[in-house]
Amino acid sequence: MERRLKPAVFLLCLLPLAWLAWRAWSGDLGVNPVETLNRYLGDWALRFLLIALAVTPVRKVTGWAAVMRLRRMLGLYAFFYVCLHLASYVGIDLFFDWSALAKDIVKRNYITLGMLAFLLLVPLAVTSTNAMIRRLGGRRWRRLHMLVYPIGMLGVAHYWMMVKADIREPMLYGAILAVLLGFRVLDRVRRRSGAAHAAAPGR
């Protein structure tokens, strides 16, 4: 059962893409297909980022250790959907208009932040192999991969800032991110005070 978990989740993570492909093929991307495509891929990039960030809290709360084996894959899926989102923006929305892209990155804050989030994700994807973890050493690797916290914040900010007036949906993503990051802060504080107690018995 646990052995089949990973392949099953692997396929599950392809479902949003399959659904998109089906909609595109059957001409169901709506009146503004370019916008639909871009938004859809962006939504899923952010969702996978949050799903990957949920792995550790889920393990700590439920004690389900096997979930940790999914963490790398989910993180790479987040990167995968981020790449598709970026590709649809550059290749389809802007149609490889590089000067327009350069202007957007410099002038549009939400695009600046989105691009920064993508650039920060690249080293995390590159160092996701076992060989790279060994080469970096666990401690340095873990420190590098803490970048995913600011990346999550950049992702939510990127979405929040592009919305015209109705911020309820980005607020929801922001709230989920706050819970996931807040859990880590609390967990750390608790462990520290626990360690302090253990170090000073009888006090």
Next chain:
Amino acid sequence: MLIRHTPDLRESEVTDRRLYLDRRRFLALGAGAALMGAGQAQAGPIASYAKGVVVLDDKPTSKEAITTYNNFYEYGTDKEDPAKNAPGKLKLRPWSVAVEGECARPGTIALEDLVKPHRLEERIYRMRCVEGWSMVIPWIGVSLAEVLKRFEPTSKAKFVEFATLADPVQMPWIKSRVLDWPYVEGLRMDEAMHPLTLLATGLYGEELLPQNGAPLRLVVPWKYGFKSIKSIVRIRFVETQPRISWEKANGREYGFYSNVNPEVDHPRWSQASERRIGEFRRRDTLMFNGYGDQVGSLYAGMDLRKNF
């Protein structure tokens, strides 16, 4: 002595619009009502109008796109929401408009009486949304200037303010305070009196659908789409520049004038190009949405960067 008027009779004017509307209401209350929901007016063909001209290169956008891709936040903030939510909710008849403020003949007037004295005509206009997409829409309506003159605005009337219906029963979505309802828009008097400015009651030869701002909306083709306020219930002549809804929501990004201008970007995105719905590649946005020859003089000497 009996004076015989020789009416300048057009084939198209044979059916009196009011009779026509009465017939429609009768039908709607009859068989149609059972199917469409009681009292809900159905969109039907407009009895008569002078045909518009399609300008080369500006093929009208498909009716399907025009009637399913809308910004009408009173019915939800997704583009598909208004077409899903507004029909059946927005009660189109009876409809009246309150005309107030600096004019000699204020009052509340039934929609039919507001429109009836005027010639309905088709105008095929480009519509550029501030979000960066555009359409070409064959509107049917009457000249706003002609309508406004009937109320005899005084010399104090420097601006015209319009308001959309804000009824929480017909528009439950307004309970979420996305904007400060009612939706308010405004024009400078000379903009309102410009011959291009249209008070629309239909599109594609049919009465407006609720999602498009039925039964009465403004169309100002050289300004971003949000200036063309929907489902109007109030017209007020005022002396000072009205504060419009989007300006109230975010004055740094949306201004009173909101003329289509490829050189003045929205703070968060470029306005230099647009995606015409139905086309794949972006196209360049035109100054005043391509109506510069007609309206450019209205803004002579104005700093359009400051008055965005």
